[in-house]
Amino acid sequence: MVGFFKSVREDIASVFERDPAAKSWLEVVTCYPGLHALWCHRINHWLWKHGLRTLARFLSQITRFLFGIEIHPGAQIGHRLFIDHGLGIIIGETSIIGDDCTLYQGVTLGGTGKESGKRHPTLRNGVFVGAGAKILGNITIGENCRVGAGSVVLHNVPDNSTIVGVPGHIVLRDGKRVVITDPKDVRDPLSDVLIKLAREVKELRQRLSELTHQPMQEPECEVAIVLDETSEAGEQDAKGEAGFAVYYDYQI
Numbered sequence: 001m002v003g004f005f006k007s008v009r010e011d012i013a014s015v016f017e018r019d020p021a022a023k024s025w026l027e028v029v030t031c032y033p034g035l036h037a038l039w040c041h042r043i044n045h046w047l048w049k050h051g052l053r054t055l056a057r058f059l060s061q062i063t064r065f066l067f068g069i070e071i072h073p074g075a076q077i078g079h080r081l082f083i084d085h086g087l088g089i090i091i092g093e094t095s096i097i098g099d100d101c102t103l104y105q106g107v108t109l110g111g112t113g114k115e116s117g118k119r120h121p122t123l124r125n126g127v128f129v130g131a132g133a134k135i136l137g138n139i140t141i142g143e144n145c146r147v148g149a150g151s152v153v154l155h156n157v158p159d160n161s162t163i164v165g166v167p168g169h170i171v172l173r174d175g176k177r178v179v180i181t182d183p184k185d186v187r188d189p190l191s192d193v194l195i196k197l198a199r200e201v202k203e204l205r206q207r208l209s210e211l212t213h214q215p216m217q218e219p220e221c222e223v224a225i226v227l228d229e230t231s232e233a234g235e236q237d238a239k240g241e242a243g244f245a246v247y248y249d250y251q252i
């Protein structure tokens with residue numbers, strides 16, 4: 001019980017930290033349905049763990065009716081989750097959410113419909129998920145990742161990444177711009193096409209340089225893409241040339 005009230009205090013404090021609109025304790029306690037749903041979930045999760053599964057599910061449906069947030073009582077949620085607005089959030093049974101995460105309205109932590117057992121995502125500590133984002137399947141979103149509003153994420157995401165779009169692709173990693181991500185990390189049809197094009201342009205440059213007996217010209221355009229598919233993206237050299245952070249070893 002002491003633990004419950006301690007976490008309630010932490011939850012309220014985290015609203016003040018993360019929502020500039022929060023003005024007073026009374027306002028936070030009465031006007032944040034995300035907090036109410038979270039507190040109900042803690043009770044429902046306790047019931048679930050103690051074998052009262054039907055009661056836990058029934059109460060989670062009442063919570064959903066009251067606040068528009070559906071959290072399966074089996075979901076494991078860490079400390080200081082901040083659910084802002086909250087309407088339409090769905091958190092599946094085998095989801096795991098670390099400490100200090102933030103979810104906006106319309107977020108789904110769901111299954112793909114093709115898996116059984118652990119079939120919902122794991123969010124590590126400090127993950128931020130924008131409005132309407134869908135994170136699907138038994139995948140892991142690394143620490144301090146930021147998932148853009150409206151994204152659909154289907155693959156694991158390494159720590160400290162910003163991922164946006166449908167399908168989700170990494171645009172920032174460890175503070176550096178990633179224009180096209182390593183296809184081993186996030187498979188994106190557009191990236192695949194650009195990677196093929198880049199390879200072809202590189203071969204044509206080499207051929208031209210052989211035919212003209214001139215050294216190969218350095219590319220000038222500000223787009224960096226992956227060509228080295230054999231090593232981990234994070235281990236490749238950052239060239240950091242004029243005006244933009246080049247993450248990979250070739251430009252088109």
Ligand SMILES: CC(C)(COP(=O)(O)OP(=O)(O)OC[C@H]1O[C@@H](n2cnc3c(N)ncnc32)[C@H](O)[C@@H]1OP(=O)(O)O)[C@@H](O)C(=O)NCCC(=O)NCCS
Pocket residue numbers: 085104128129130131132146147148149150151162163164165171172
């Ligand atoms: C992704 C997000 C978290 C920003 O993260 P960030 O690490 O600060 O990244 P940046 O803002 O520098 O954006 C990086 C790139 O991703 C793009 N981007 C950002 N958010 C995007 C989104 N939701 N969908 C598609 N692209 C997006 C930006 O345009 C930028 O690309 P560019 O440099 O080519 O212009 C933020 O844009 C976002 O989506 N926040 C959600 C907020 C929300 O849900 N609010 C609801 C309030 S009710």
